[in-house]
Amino acid sequence: MTPKKFAYFAPASLKEAIQLLRVNEDAKVLAGGQSLIALMKLRLAAPAALVDITKTGDLLSYIREGKGHLEVGALTTHDTLERSKIINKKFPILSDAASKIGDQQIRNRGTIGGSCCHADPAADLPTALTALESEFVVRGVKGKRVIPQSKFFVDTFTTSIAKDEILTEIQIPHTPPKSGSAYIKHSRREGDFAIVGVGAVVTVGPKKVCRDVRVSLGAVASTPIRAKSAERHLKGKTLDEGNIAEAAERANEEADPPSDMHGSRQYRLDMIKVFARRALNLALSRAR
Ligand SMILES: Cc1cc2nc3c(=O)[nH]c(=O)nc-3n(C[C@H](O)[C@H](O)[C@H](O)COP(=O)(O)OP(=O)(O)OC[C@H]3O[C@@H](n4cnc5c(N)ncnc54)[C@H](O)[C@@H]3O)c2cc1C
CATH class of the missing domain: 3.30.43.10 (Uridine Diphospho-n-acetylenolpyruvylglucosamine Reductase, domain 2)
Structure with a gap:
């Protein structure tokens, strides 16, 4: 058509x-x-x-250091994110997510800002940005405002950006030393949308104790969500196999996944546990 x-x-x-x-x-x-x-x-x-907005003189494709955060321009493509040295080093969760989007042609053209504004609950970058507690800078007639992640994604295909506002930048707060992050996507075939997507950010304290942890889930609710029960279980505990497995068991408690041709509700609930465990283990290995 x-x-x-x-x-x-x-x-x-x-x-x-x-x-x-x-x-x-x-x-x-x-x-x-x-x-x-x-x-x-x-x-x-x-x-x-x-x-x-790709032809304006205001360049919106960049990855640069800000005050306490990394700044990513809204027109930065998935391919740029995947290949960026600074992203790979500091936020591998984002390169993981970007590298799993569609195919190479889509990654060459698609942008982080477009993916966030489209607000597909199964999209990869919004889930990764949820684990990173990112902030969204938008510009409109009245000037600039910064929207925290928790207020940005409102519903399926709906954000809190007004009709005459433009997302210009995503700000990603830096994580403390000994932090690691990862995103793992479960899809039927390479390049398909996620059946379940899981992001994890782990900060290791003295004696391998979990100083901080964030787990995000995609494709299992109307927006990306945090698996708060899993986070609560792990925070302050030793990051060993048993505690990670127990946290992963709780990772589906806040999820409300749909049943569709790609997987039933129960299948998704089960897969959350499997992929939460893998994402947490990968994030932990990177923190070390
Ligand atoms: C075949 C196919 C497979 C795909 N597979 C995946 C996948 O596996 N995972 C995944 O996450 N995504 C996937 N996508 C979507 C892809 O990531 C898109 O690149 C992304 O969703 C939109 O980015 P865009 O820059 O192309 O935005 P556009 O298509 O240009 O815009 C999308 C929406 O966002 C709005 N918008 C865009 N930029 C801004 C801005 N700066 N400020 C305000 N509003 C804005 C537009 O008005 C529009 O409503 C796939 C797409 C296709 C076609």
Whole structure:
């Protein structure tokens, strides 16, 4: 199918892009187009106008150090994230997630900002960013605001960004020394969307005690969620096989997965435990 007719704007600045979003009824931001154009071709989305932010003079593709966090520009592609030395070193959970998205063509064009704004609960980067307690910088007519991860993803395909706001940057707080992170995706075939995705961030304290832990889950609720019960179980305990296995057993307590052609609700609940254990072990091995 071909998309319905739409107007196309390629503004020269973010300011102009925000104005275009404000004055054009039913306009949408176009980033990598890997979700939006696919939906338009299927006529599941029919925006009256597209505001292409890839051609503005404001460069939104970067990975740089900020104050206490790493800053990632919204137009940074999945491929750039996967290959970035700084991401691989500091937040391998993000390179794990980016490397598992679709195929190489999608990773060349798709952006971290697009993936977050699309807010598919099965998407890989939003789940990884949830374990990292990231913050989202958006710009609109009234200026800039920073949205914490817990308030950013609102529902399936819904975020708290207003219609005339643009996500410009994702801020990832640095983790203490002896921290490790990992994302593991369970899908039927390489490149498919997750049946279950699990992110883990572990910080090891003296005597192998778990100083901090965060576990995030994708594809098992209407937004990415934290497995708080698993986290509570592990925090303050020795990071040994037994405690990790016990925490993984509890990882599905907050999940409310759907049943669909890719897997039943019960299958997903079972797989959360398996992949939580693997993600925690991989994160721990990286922390060491
Ligand atoms: C065949 C196929 C397989 C895929 N497999 C996976 C997978 O396994 N895992 C996975 O996570 N994803 C997968 N994807 C989705 C892919 O990751 C997309 O790149 C991503 O979802 C959207 O990024 P984009 O830059 O292409 O955004 P676009 O498609 O351009 O935009 C997506 C949405 O976000 C909005 N938007 C984009 N950028 C901004 C911004 N900066 N500010 C405000 N709004 C914005 C748009 O208006 C639109 O509503 C797949 C896609 C395809 C087509």
